[in-house]
Amino acid sequence: MKTITLTLSLLFLPWLSHGQLLFHEGFEIELPEGQTTLGNLNGWQESWNSERDSQAMVPEYNMHWESPFPPRGRNIQISGTREGAFKQLPEALNGQTVYFSFLFRFFQKEGGLGQFRIRSDQGHVLGAGFQEGRFQVQAIGETATWGNVRDRENYMIIGKITINEDGSEVNISANAYTTRASIPLEAPEEWSGETGHKGPARRWNGVECFAASQNVAFDDLRIGLTWRDVAGTRR
Numbered sequence: 001m002k003t004i005t006l007t008l009s010l011l012f013l014p015w016l017s018h019g020q021l022l023f024h025e026g027f028e029i030e031l032p033e034g035q036t037t038l039g040n041l042n043g044w045q046e047s048w049n050s051e052r053d054s055q056a057m058v059p060e061y062n063m064h065w066e067s068p069f070p071p072r073g074r075n076i077q078i079s080g081t082r083e084g085a086f087k088q089l090p091e092a093l094n095g096q097t098v099y100f101s102f103l104f105r106f107f108q109k110e111g112g113l114g115q116f117r118i119r120s121d122q123g124h125v126l127g128a129g130f131q132e133g134r135f136q137v138q139a140i141g142e143t144a145t146w147g148n149v150r151d152r153e154n155y156m157i158i159g160k161i162t163i164n165e166d167g168s169e170v171n172i173s174a175n176a177y178t179t180r181a182s183i184p185l186e187a188p189e190e191w192s193g194e195t196g197h198k199g200p201a202r203r204w205n206g207v208e209c210f211a212a213s214q215n216v217a218f219d220d221l222r223i224g225l226t227w228r229d230v231a232g233t234r235r
Contacts, residue, residue: 020224029041029074045086075219079215083210095164098224101158102220102221105154114130118206118207120203121205142195147192154179156183157175159191160227
């Protein structure tokens with residue numbers, strides 16, 4: 001059996017004012033011989049809406065991005081109806097404002113849904129990605145959409161999430177960039193997509209890649225305290 005390696009950094013240390021990368025998953029995973037899906041490998045597990053193993057494949061496909069992230073040999077691809085890969089964070093994000101980023105590409109000319117999500121311990125969702133061919137952010141039942149997503153093009157989504165102390169009030173904002181875009185050095189004052197939700201207290205302590213009815217690739221998930229932690233602006 002091959003050695004399993006995972007490029008993963010979980011650094012939930014006391015919050016620092018100068019910025020810090022809190023979570024990074026590069027999916028540089030060497031699967032055991034004969035295994036093709038993520039399954040329960042190294043703590044990743046299937047999304048909460050199914051008892052089956054995750055259908056997230058781990059192909060040798062390069063999600064190329066000139067910068068800030070170097071080309072990598074692996075990502076995950078999720079296909080099928082309502083499939084996902086979930087991981088619980090060592091500490092909840094309640095009471096914090098954090099930034100996130102990820103690379104994605106989808107392989108369907110129209111329709112479908114693909115999201116990177118922050119999840120509560122009750123399964124509620126803060127999501128960023130696309131639905132029905134348009135970029136989208138979601139805060140539980142509230143959504144905002146913008147722009148059009150092109151089939152088979154690499155994108156970077158960068159966003160911000162604010163969660164109050166008891167998790168009852170949440171806000172999510174995001175922008176989408178192609179490989180041809182110039183990523184700003186500082187966080188934007190205005191976002192392409194913004195939405196929020198107020199409701200009962202919740203504990204936001206999970207991350208998930210999720211797709212429905214198409215093939216979606218995800219890579220380089222990052223959560224940090226500042227824009228530069230996740231945007232890596234070296235252009």
